[in-house]
Amino acid sequence: MVSTNYAPEHTGIGPYATQLAEHWAARGADIHVLAGMPHYPSWRLDPDYAGRWRARESRGGVTVHRRRHTVPARQTALRRALFEASLLCHQLAAPPRMPRPHAVVAQLPSLAGAVAAARIAHRHRVPFVPVVQDLMGAAAAQSGISGGDKAAAVAARAERYALGRAALVGVIHDTFRPRVEALGVDPSRIRLVPNWSHVERPSRPRGETRARLGWPEGRQVVLHSGNMGLKQGLEVLVDAARLDPEVDFVLMGDGNQRTALEERARSVPNLRFLPAAETADFPDVLAAADVLAVTQRASVLDMSVPSKLTSYFAAGRPVLASVAAEGGTADEVRRSGAGVLVPPEDPAALLNAVRELAADPGAADRLGARGPAYVDERLSRAAGLGRLDDLLAEVLDRGTTVHEGVRRT
Missing domain, CATH: 3.40.50.2000 (Glycogen Phosphorylase B;)
Structure with missing residues (x-):
């Protein structure tokens, strides 16, 4: 190989x-x-x-x-x-x-x-x-x-x-x-x-992991995990965080755009950067978030399925995909029934989707539960x-x- x-x-x-x-x-x-x-x-x-x-x-x-x-x-x-x-x-x-x-x-x-x-x-x-x-x-x-x-x-x-x-x-x-x-x-x-899905299922209580990470129970946490490159267009998460200081955003991982994103987020107190989680801890960190975000630039012709998506499904939390409506990522989110789609590079639309999920925890839990079922069925x-x-x-x-x-x- x-x-x-x-x-x-x-x-x-x-x-x-x-x-x-x-x-x-x-x-x-x-x-x-x-x-x-x-x-x-x-x-x-x-x-x-x-x-x-x-x-x-x-x-x-x-x-x-x-x-x-x-x-x-x-x-x-x-x-x-x-x-x-x-x-x-x-x-x-x-x-x-x-x-x-x-x-x-x-x-x-x-x-x-x-x-x-x-x-x-x-x-x-x-x-x-x-x-x-x-x-x-x-x-x-x-x-x-x-x-x-x-x-x-x-x-x-x-x-x-x-x-x-x-x-x-x-x-x-x-x-x-x-x-x-x-x-x-x-x-x-x-x-x-x-x-x-190449990761294990979460094994620890969500509250335990959130407390260890310093994520308050009363606040909505939107997590992006993985590569921070040009293709991902992660500026949309920085700009969404700037629009609503009551929602916490976390970018976990590394990549060639991390320094630029940190500079863009300098005056955004409700956005944090974390290093990539250890392999054993990774599923529990994903499951501790309220929403798992996958983003891409509007100009990207999305053919592939990001590896993070299969991990997100296994974590049992709703997926929020800020991607083009036609492409591999959007297809998988629709097919799984485990998340919602919003237009790419639109921080207001992304934030509105986060608020809607927060307003109906039962619906968010039902979306999240479809992820592991989809993994068992197809992934x-x-x-x-x-x-x-x-x-x-x-x-x-x-x-x-x-x-x-x-x-x-």
């Missing part, structure tokens, strides 16, 4: 790659993972890996090969290009030393990982199976980063190269299908493999991993090589 993000990273794509690799290892497979150095979501190199150019370690029965790369503290098209280029060059120059694999699986993004995985599969003449968690070409064009249009064109070419060499392509949501097909992938080679870990088992089994049963997959298209 090639996945730039991997444990100990505990948000974003990392947990899915880790749990999948460890699942296959537990079933007796010899799993090797080519990964980057831990850096997400803070976009700062994990101090435990400082000064290391390469590392080989064992985690959960999986052999992890790490390669050094740049870690841009600020996102620009050039810095992101250097990040991807450094990943690709180091991964191709020093591939893992391992027996010949039966298949190569990749998690997209990153672009570098996808291209490196395709090249490794080509070298060994074995099937290449990418799983599309997001598409960088579309994301770059919508990111607001300077040079985004040029970056999008380069990213799309890299995605076309990698996906065109796949035996089968997994996508985590149906909204990706048109984009993947537009990159030249035959529809018959696309398989739906939704993500799962269980066993179901998610089973779908990826089926994807890999289909490829291996076909005996399809990279070259055969290309010829079929």
